[in-house]
Amino acid sequence: MNAMKWCVMALTVLVSVSAPAATKQEIDSMVNEALGELYKESSAAKELAGKAKGMLVFPEVYKGGFVIGGEYGEGALRVGGSNIAYYSTAAASIGLQIGAQRKAQVIMFMADEALTNFRNSDGWEVGVDGSVALATLGVGGTLDSNTLQQPIIGFIFSNEGLMYNLTFEGSKITKLER
Template sequence: MRSIQFRSLALACAVAVGGAAVVGCTTTRPQDQASTASTRASIDAQVDAALSKLYDTVKGSREVVSSSSGVLVFPAVVGASMGIGAEYGRGALRVNGRTQAYYSTTAGSIGFQAGAQSKAVIYVFTTQAALDKFRSSKGWTAGADATVAAATMGANGSIDTNTLRQPVVGFVLTNVGLEAGVSLSGAKITEIRL
């Protein structure tokens, strides 16, 4: 009889502790809101810097972005690998120069590789239909949900006009400039709440 009472008491305590833990997880403290605001401000500042670098590096890119339906910028996609690679970054979607939402990108790869690198990845939605499809998705994968044309440079140093006819154009910037011959297929992009 006594062991049944003890078990009941132990179960009641476990339920109470579990309930308190759940309440603690769902409560937003004032400092959490400040942290979230500073995270958004940090991402926005990094997006501004990545776009400036794009405009300085790729002739005609400012006009391409300003005439687009939207631009998704991941200022620092960090990748590391040792045979199997993984990449992760956070960024923002901008429409008419204003941030609309925040996103994360992840990608994986298998093959002979070693090391770590950081790059900026920028997706330009040249049509409203491509942007709408992206925004309505619950998780968008480059190459599966839409073909992403990697930006290439023409002989005159400007963006190749055939590339600009695609609904989604991708730019990959490294420390040395625009990365050529890169594939963006397989990058999974998901909206995050900040």
């Protein structure tokens, strides 16, 4: 586990040194674009978003790896149609892997308690502080009825690149000062 934390910290440092942090306005614009794309792909996702207590949107999460991998992205927490706070997501992995990808992620908090627990956390780790049910679209863009019962539902879309990884597990989400 210490190796995993070290990898996440190293990735965070590398990304923050190599790429300038996005401004609030840039993140807001990218969040709007990502949600538009998600809603275009699935009317069920749009309907679900209307019922969500809050949504954490990461419009661009970059992942790369060669044996040791890592991912990083920045986004916003949207409550009541407005972005109210900004967050980063980072994860690391060790194992047989090679490649790079870009993806978008949306985590919908369907229950008040789930959203409150997230907002009150000092760094929230998927799978430890809360489980995220990965939404899979069925025939006609419908969502699995079991997924719809979960307090936290996640979408991963817009995958581009040579690495294909559809998971939230191990992602550490940290509040940004913007």
